[in-house]
Amino acid sequence: MSALLERQRALAAALTGGAPGIAEHVIGDAIPAEQRVQVYANHFRISLLETLASTFPVTRALVGEAFFAQTARAFIAAEQPVSPLLAQYGSGFPGFLAAQPDLGAHNYLPDVAAFEWALNVAYFAADVELLRPEDLPDPDAAARLPLTLHPSVQRLSTPFPVSEIWQVHQPDAPAIERIDMNGGGERLLIWRKEIDVCWRRLDPGEDCLLAELGAGQPLGSAAMAAAAHEAFDFPASFSWMLDGGIFARTFDSGIPIA
């Protein structure tokens, strides 16, 4: 093993677990070697804690600073970034929260975190050209086409009123007197329209349509599956989806774009 690799593994171990091996390779003087290593270990923990705090601000507000910091530190110890893109750090945090034994009445917390993660993903998702109504061929031909969802599109089903909880923690929050935690869950769509991150509630048919399309089903059979849900209005739903930039432009007049 190269000496460089050896030093890097030793320092990495010190950053995450406090393994002492690296100190003997570090010059200690008026400032001891251990303390010098500690500067890096502190930065690692604090900078990732700040990253999680900025990605999950509502989750943090809901549980309070102390619990959030404690849980985030445990998460950072368990799961380090796997990409140099910091925006990709935290995908496992909602699941990590769900596995915490002491959530108690905060059982809605993982879903709020999942919603915040979806907003983060939508913000950074790649740009693609959007499907325009005029790209679609006649209805019969269109029914046979699979549609590609915009890379920012995500769906979230939750038994909790997650969007309402999230909204009351926004700076421009509407005055909601009381959130009914037993008022039923919601199906949410999160995506980005141009530069704005958006979300809205889906009815069961819309949720089904997007699930089928996301799985690669052609538009016709996806619409058929969605129609099994009460009150599904395909023209109305498909229309807002087209306007909202839900679909990527993968064909032109029914012909796939190479």
Added chain:
Amino acid sequence: MTDMPIRDRSPGTDLGAGLGTDRAGIGLRAPHHAALLEERPAIGWLEIHAENYMGGGAPRHYLERLRRLWPVSVHGVGLGLGGSALPDEQHLARLAALVEWLQPALVSEHLAWVGIDGRYYNDLLPLPYTEEALQIVARNIDVVQTRLKRPILIENPATYLRFRDSHIAEAEFLTRLSQGTGCGILCDVNNIYVSSVNHVGLEAAPAVADAYLDSLPATAVHEIHIAGHAENDADGRPILIDDHGSLVSEPVWRLYASAVQRFPHAATLLEWDTNIPPLSHLVAEAAHADRRRAAALAPSDQLSVDEEGDERAA
């Protein structure tokens, strides 16, 4: 271990000429996107952190508009040229795509590593300066320059520790990288000062920092970074933290003056990445850098600019 072959690929002196030296540039941060378009301040150019612009949406949207107003430089923080492994192929592809789209005046990265064995640590981590490391970093720079089809600049890091087996001075390490790969050098004077204080103490630091500048090859330095740092206390001894979160300190301004005298062709960039103030504060600090630079390059019988310090944004 043999010495790295010298291929005489010193970069052209026009590297980064598109940025100019008339006015300092500022680091581009998302909170200033809209204000820059609105206010169009008198700054020289913009530098982006490559990793902040590798997705779509708002960052790309604003960059697409800002690039029409100012020259742009791409500063990477994620490649980890100092890593023992080759740069991550996926990340290099993202950087290449960004550079291809943006056609920036300069591309730079750090003499540091960022991850190992598939894990990343969100920091610019130090490496031992050995012959082995020199070979590895040179290989990594070669890979990146070949992929980007252009020379890049390598920045000296702020460090809080030194390895016992380091036996090449950092400035010499950078010099030999430049000679061996044709890469240029990004001279961060705040990092030089921070590292100097952290390794030799407050009193000895200015002389050590000046000697560092002296040992850099003047023609290879194409960009200068300035920034603020924080001061922590390690049982009575100061340890400086390179947090880019405040005004540039007086000792760093003095070092900056020495740097512009040695590297007058190099463009200046003000970095401010934490505790980000309103845009006007950055613009004022960048203008102060312009005055410092002019004074440093003026004949010695002219007025010193030190007295102008109080004009700066607080």
